[in-house]
Amino acid sequence: MTTIQNELSLAERAELRQLETTISRGWQTFIQVGEALSHIHKKRLYREDFRTFEEYCQKVWNWSRNRAYQMMDAAKTASVLEEVGVTVAHEREARQLKPVAKAVAAAPAAQRKSVFEEAMQKAMTPTPAPAPVKVPSVKAASPALEPASEPASPVAPRAAVSDVALYLYRNATGTWRGFCYIGTTRYPLEDGLALDEIQAWITRQLGALKQEATP
Template structure:
């Protein structure tokens, strides 16, 4: 009994954590209604607001709002939406939903449909096939073909009494089954956590590898840039040296030519002077 109690405590704690997690996810994952959904919500709400439509149409409208979560922009839950938008308590709203589902199951009856929600309230707890069977019997038993809620309720009770009831399990057997169910649930949750942990680990390793590759690529780009910069510097140096060499070569050539010209003139002057001296001696 103590182990069963511990399992139950663990289950309750886990559900509380799940509920808290779901509430946090709601604020993070809420998706706004698109234009089509907004238009459809207005159409559906018009059906509920008019109050002149049948309970079936109202129930069908509420089913669509619930199943498509068209309430999600303004309310956290469908129940809160019904209460704040239409002043419908949770039991009242779900009675309309279940009534609409029953009407849908009675479609083979043609035009012999219930005219109020109370007529279909008793069969809601029966399987679809039995719902149709009960309504057919109720129509046959009614003088005007319109069964009252009392007739339907009586037929449902007769159906329930005629159905063999399952043997009631002892408390020990119930606890045993519940414990087995909890163990299976814990096992499933552990496997799910391991699966998620493996996915996270794989993603983490992938991110680490991607990080290493990006760093290596960045280092290689730095090296390539340094090499390219060195090549560009050498190229610029060579170009500057070539330009300077060409510039000074011209100056040197000009100076050499002038020096040669000056030397030639000086030589000619000296030679003329020597010739004059020699002529004077003679």
């Protein structure tokens, strides 16, 4: 039963209708969808017909609670990075740049640009491979056991060459910096490359990966 305290005012109903229109039309504009969901959640504009935000998302949009929060987080990330001159084009990029945006948002306004560049530099630094673990030898028990056959060397998974994500930004000197994901592998880009040089580098890298994948 609807209680008086949960009834929306005329202004709230108009706002809810406008926000839901944005969501229904904005499947390709994740920022607008995420911001609309955030407003509905923050102001509890769902309260007249639903007890919780989770119930609202499930029954109106057929989204889980996690999916709704994922879109709200992506919109927040894009909004924070826009303040330092970075445009996030896709929700996937926003998810991957969330740690960078978190560091930027926590910094004073005057330092956010430098914090962004530092966080991006850290993200582009390859993680060193862990040192091999030396396994102590074990003496054979009596009776002697046949030595086990040498296990086959593990084969590293190949990148999906059709799955490419490129992240670029201009540093203080105006040159391009960034990194590229091919599949799940991250490749730092050389500083100072022009856009056509970056495109040519990606094309060469894809060609090399396709050759490796050819039996």
